[in-house]
Amino acid sequence: MDLTNATWRKAQRSGSSGGNCVEVADNLPGVVGVRDSKDPAGPALTFAPTAWAAFVAKLAERP
Incomplete structure (x- = not known):
């Protein structure tokens, strides 16, 4: 997978x-x-x- 043009951002909770x-x-x-x-x-x-959306949604359920 070519990720050369990816725009990376740090996770909000980092x-x-x-x-x-x-x-x-x-x-x-x-x-x-x-x-x-x-x-x-x-x-x-x-x-x-x-x-990815399902993973993030599960994380959002955590306290």
């Missing part, structure tokens, strides 16, 4: 002090990319937009 953060790219048609913000040149996971 803290400002670094640590365990993820970045998400949802500007590409048909795919959502997720990567470790500490290793932007490293591997990225890709998800179908519907799968």
